[in-house]
Amino acid sequence: xxxxxxxxxxxxxxxxxxxxxxxxxxxxxxxxxxxxxxxxxxxxxxxxxxxxxxxxxxxxxxxxxxxxxxxxxxxxxxxxxxxxxxxxxxxxxxxxxxxxxxxxxxxxxxxxxxxxxxxxxxxxxxxxxxxxxxxxxxxxxxxxxxxxxxxxxxxxxxxxxxxxxxxxxxxxxxxxxxxxxxxxxxxxxxxxxxxxxxxxxxxxxxxxxxxxxxxxxxxxxxxxxxxxxxxxxxxxxxxxxxxxxxxxxxxxxxxxxxxxxxxxxxxxxxxxxxxxxxxxxxxxxxxxxxxxxxxxxxxxxxxxxxxx
Numbered sequence: 240x241x242x243x244x245x246x247x248x249x250x251x252x253x254x255x256x257x258x259x260x261x262x263x264x265x266x267x268x269x270x271x272x273x274x275x276x277x278x279x280x281x282x283x284x285x286x287x288x289x290x291x292x293x294x295x296x297x298x299x300x301x302x303x304x305x306x307x308x309x310x311x312x313x314x315x316x317x318x319x320x321x322x323x324x325x326x327x328x329x330x331x332x333x334x335x336x337x338x339x340x341x342x343x344x345x346x347x348x349x350x351x352x353x354x355x356x357x358x359x360x361x362x363x364x365x366x367x368x369x370x371x372x373x374x375x376x377x378x379x380x381x382x383x384x385x386x387x388x389x390x391x392x393x394x395x396x397x398x399x400x401x402x403x404x405x406x407x408x409x410x411x412x413x414x415x416x417x418x419x420x421x422x423x424x425x426x427x428x429x430x431x432x433x434x435x436x437x438x439x440x441x442x443x444x445x446x447x448x449x450x451x452x453x454x455x456x457x458x459x460x461x462x463x464x465x466x467x468x469x470x471x472x473x474x475x476x477x478x479x480x481x482x483x484x485x486x487x488x489x490x491x492x493x494x495x496x497x498x499x500x501x502x503x504x505x506x507x508x509x510x511x512x513x514x515x516x517x518x519x520x521x522x523x524x525x526x527x528x529x530x531x532x533x534x535x536x537x538x539x540x541x542x543x544x545x546x547x
Contacts, residue, residue: 248484251476256492260499262469264508269461274450278462279323280436280443285466286474287436290429302422302430310419311427315434318412322405323439329398329405342402346370346490348410353486356414366487369529373494376522379515413486416478428474494523 269278294301302311326342347370419427443450480489498520 242485244484251480256495258469258473260496261503263500264503265461265465269458272453272455272458275327277443277450280439281462282466282470283439284436286471287432289471290432294429302426311430314431317408319435322408325401325405329401332398342406345406345410345493349490352414369526373523373526376519379519416481424478491527
């Protein structure tokens with residue numbers, strides 16, 4: 240399958256980076272008065288309602304057939320419910336900086352899964368080099384001190400495995416999206432969100448039935464924004480981008496999302512930037528450039544010795 244990586248694809252990629260990057264700030268506001276288990280449940284429910292409305296306005300049909308709904312159930316669990324709840328639980332036991340570092344393994348997992356499941360996405364030297372440089376940039380960005388900030392109860396190690404499993408869930412959805420049967424993008428997104436919303440809301444109600452008793456207006460506004468932009472619209476964008484540009488192109492967003500999150504925190508939450516933040520940004524940019532443009536091949540290419 241021929242991939243397209245022009246202005247539309249880069250524009251959608253930037254939207255995803257900005258939506259996911261700013262979601263950390265909105266989550267920080269929402270979680271002050273809404274329990275962590277309820278934040279993803281509300282996000283998914285709002286996204287499901289929005290996408291269902293869009294589906295109805297467009298007079299489109301819901302996906303049909305057991306095979307299609309099995310795929311949608313797979314996307315709902317592996318790419319939405321599982322990562323959301325694993326990350327929520329893990330952040331109770333490890334620093335957020337460590338969570339960011341471990342989630343950055345997603346592109347590396349995409350490389351392995353794409354090679355195994357998608358024969359038209361071979362791994363090239365510039366892809367590997369770019370991803371590794373980008374990963375180093377994320378480690379630099381978050382800060383090496385985060386690795387030593389564990390609790391002594393042993394739950395930190397389990398939380399690390401939970402974050403790696405969450406990253407594997409995202410990577411699995413990114414790669415297997417191209418293997419799913421052809422469906423209308425809005426219908427596919429609405430179906431995925433509907434399944435995810437039902438399961439996640441049921442879980443929240445059963446585990447914490449009075450969790451919203453102290454929720455404030457600001458928290459509801461924040462979680463509403465989370466449901467619309469980084470969840471509903473981002474879901475449609477992910478499916479579209481994977482089919483247009485490939486799963487590894489989407490995976491590069493994982494390097495830039497921490498950069499955008501820090502910039503949002505600096506601008507709106509008065510968080511400060513360190514020298515390592517700028518160094519991490521530079522490494523991430525170089526990693527994406529090498530991975531997506533093949534710059535390494537241009538640099539390492541030997542000059543021609545003349546006519547043969």
